Amino acid sequence: MTDTVNTTDSPGAWRRFGSWLLTLWHRLAAALRGPEPIPTPPPPPPPGRLTERRDAQTPIIVPARGYVFTFHVHATFVWSSEGIPREALSGSAQYFMPYAIRALTRLATARARNIVAHRARELEVELQRDLANSGAWRYERNGVRVTCQPYVWVELEDGVKKAVKPYWEQLIKLDCEYDVDTKRAQYVDRLSRQWLEILEKMVDNPVAGGAAKMVNENLAAVVRDLIAEQNATAQRLEDLLGEQLRNGDAYERAASFDILAERLNAHSPRSAETPTSRMNGSSSG
Numbered sequence: 038m039t040d041t042v043n044t045t046d047s048p049g050a051w052r053r054f055g056s057w058l059l060t061l062w063h064r065l066a067a068a069l070r071g072p073e074p075i076p077t078p079p080p081p082p083p084p085g086r087l088t089e090r091r092d093a094q095t096p097i098i099v100p101a102r103g104y105v106f107t108f109h110v111h112a113t114f115v116w117s118s119e120g121i122p123r124e125a126l127s128g129s130a131q132y133f134m135p136y137a138i139r140a141l142t143r144l145a146t147a148r149a150r151n152i153v154a155h156r157a158r159e160l161e162v163e164l165q166r167d168l169a170n171s172g173a174w175r176y177e178r179n180g181v182r183v184t185c186q187p188y189v190w191v192e193l194e195d196g197v198k199k200a201v202k203p204y205w206e207q208l209i210k211l212d213c214e215y216d217v218d219t220k221r222a223q224y225v226d227r228l229s230r231q232w233l234e235i236l237e238k239m240v241d242n243p244v245a246g247g248a249a250k251m252v253n254e255n256l257a258a259v260v261r262d263l264i265a266e267q268n269a270t271a272q273r274l275e276d277l278l279g280e281q282l283r284n285g286d287a288y289e290r291a292a293s294f295d296i297l298a299e300r301l302n303a304h305s306p307r308s309a310e311t312p313t314s315r316m317n318g319s320s321s322g
Contacts, residue, residue: 087126089116091134096192097142099149106154109192110145110164112138117173117184129183133176137185140174145189154197161191222270 096109114137116130145164152160165188173184193201 087118089130099145101154106197107194108149111190113188115186125181141187155201157191157193164189218270218273225266
């Protein structure tokens with residue numbers, strides 16, 4: 038009687054079966070798990086300095102001295118941040134805008150109550166100086182810090198504009214007249230210098246000595262007429278300047294008056310040697 042061997046009970050067959058079963062399990066687990074997730078990229082570094090400009094939707098209206106007329110203050114706010122996203126800066130600017138407008142309104146009201154209604158430039162200069170001296174305004178919320186720098190310009194109300202319009206029309210007319218007289222004085226001065234050069238050449242040239250004696254009186258008369266016209270023009274310039282200072286608002290036109298005075302002194306014959314005196318000096322020599 039012969040014994041038979043059962044190969045299914047051998048250790049090799051069990052190992053193969055176990056390996057197959059393990060592979061089947063891994064495949065089943067992978068199918069249930071799905072695809073591997075893509076790794077999330079690291080967040081971008083925070084931005085550097087960001088700025089955002091916002092204009093006040095309506096002018097800030099503050100009363101002038103006497104509380105009858107008002108000033109219209111137009112404002113622009115420049116918001117800045119360091120190291121926060123653009124969305125955070127925009128949100129902070131939106132949140133703090135009412136606070137910045139109220140602060141500027143308090144400052145403008147305190148200044149405007151001491152300034153008459155037609156001196157918008159004076160109020161604008163004072164507000165700009167105060168804002169520059171105080172530096173940027175700082176705000177913070179939930180650990181987010183932003184700064185705000187206001188910029189302003191001041192406008193007259195319509196009633197005041199209508200009242201001062203004739204005054205400025207007269208000022209423009211006087212300023213144009215001054216420019217015309219100044220150019221006339223420059224032309225007379227240039228012409229008188231040309232005559233003076235002719236006189237000096239004729240007097241100093243021994244060949245033209247006889248001709249110089251014959252025409253000396255005529256040339257001197259022409260030069261005297263030119264000097265008289267120059268003096269009259271200079272006097273007219275001084276009269277125009279004096280009229281503006283007497284009848285106008287000195288503060289509003291202080292800068293323009295300084296320029297007028299400098300130009301007047303530069304072209305006035307009193308500040309320089311006259312051609313007649315130079316001619317007499319040459320003749321006496």
